[in-house]
Amino acid sequence: MVWGKILPAATSLARRGLPLGLAHDVKLTRPIARGQIVTWDDAVVNAADPTVAFRREMEQTFAPPAPR
Numbered sequence: 001m002v003w004g005k006i007l008p009a010a011t012s013l014a015r016r017g018l019p020l021g022l023a024h025d026v027k028l029t030r031p032i033a034r035g036q037i038v039t040w041d042d043a044v045v046n047a048a049d050p051t052v053a054f055r056r057e058m059e060q061t062f063a064p065p066a067p068r
Helices: 009-014 050-062
Strands: none
Touching: none
């Protein structure tokens, strides 16, 4: 079962949250505790999938600037 929680974009990016729309049909790399955020590092995703590639591009394009 997959369920989600809305986070501000900056929080999701900072925590490397896996988007809910990409959380279906992925293999997890480790057990995830109930209520814990699933990150990109926790899931095996197909980087060649156009949806995944587009999301990664969006994250890079719209990421807040790094603090100086």
